[in-house]
Amino acid sequence: MINILIVEDEISIAKLMKMSLKRAGYECDCVYDGEEAADRIGTGKYDLILLDVMLPKISGFELMEYIRPMGIPVIFITAKNAVADRVKGLRMGAEDYIVKPFEIIELLARVDVVLRRYRLSDDIIDICGLHIDPQAMRVQRDGKEIPLTKKEYDLLLLFARNPDTALYRETIYERVWGGELEYGSKAVDLLVQRLRKKVGWNQVLKAVNKVGYRLEVRQ
Numbered sequence: 001m002i003n004i005l006i007v008e009d010e011i012s013i014a015k016l017m018k019m020s021l022k023r024a025g026y027e028c029d030c031v032y033d034g035e036e037a038a039d040r041i042g043t044g045k046y047d048l049i050l051l052d053v054m055l056p057k058i059s060g061f062e063l064m065e066y067i068r069p070m071g072i073p074v075i076f077i078t079a080k081n082a083v084a085d086r087v088k089g090l091r092m093g094a095e096d097y098i099v100k101p102f103e104i105i106e107l108l109a110r111v112d113v114v115l116r117r118y119r120l121s122d123d124i125i126d127i128c129g130l131h132i133d134p135q136a137m138r139v140q141r142d143g144k145e146i147p148l149t150k151k152e153y154d155l156l157l158l159f160a161r162n163p164d165t166a167l168y169r170e171t172i173y174e175r176v177w178g179g180e181l182e183y184g185s186k187a188v189d190l191l192v193q194r195l196r197k198k199v200g201w202n203q204v205l206k207a208v209n210k211v212g213y214r215l216e217v218r219q
């Protein structure tokens with residue numbers, strides 16, 4: 001199931017978006033200010049964030065600084081005529097923007113494109129010798145199923161969806177466990193070691209010095 005967070009202080013727009021996205025099969029939550037958004041994003045639950053620029057307490061741009069290292073895709077929601085905001089959002093690493101007022105069909109199309117780009121649709125992923133079926137939560141190598149725990153599976157999917165990208169330990173922790181990694185904790189390293197062994201990724205799931213780990217697809 002894909003989880004989307006809608007951050008928009010115009011409650012009627014937020015509710016309309018939520019209803020439409022739910023109807024299209026996504027799980028959705030709405031928050032109405034930047035502070036609440038930061039709290040929710042920190043849970044590691046969300047696959048995509050729809051982010052208004054002008055928000056109470058913390059602006060969309062400030063939130064973007066916080067989201068970027070986490071590797072969660074963002075679509076900015078901008079006001080009509082705010083061309084500078086659109087450009088700034090894209091420069092900050094947003095995947096796309098949508099201009100208010102928008103048609104629901106346009107919103108759904110943009111969400112779909114971004115999720116596909118991030119391989120967040122339920123499409124099959126073939127990567128580094130593995131055949132991953134996100135809908136069935138099933139992982140196979142050479143036609144044989146590899147049983148994984150929920151956390152191992154979440155970690156696998158995180159790497160599979162971010163190939164050739166160095167992921168910070170803190171980011172991995174936030175995305176797999178939710179919450180903050182405690183200083184000195186080896187939780188991430190231990191889970192990575194287990195996953196490597198189980199799925200045969202010893203050669204491709206590489207440690208990145210002082211950062212975390214990277215799945216090397218381009219050898």
Ligand code: CA
Binds near residue numbers: 008053054
């Ligand atoms: Ca607003």
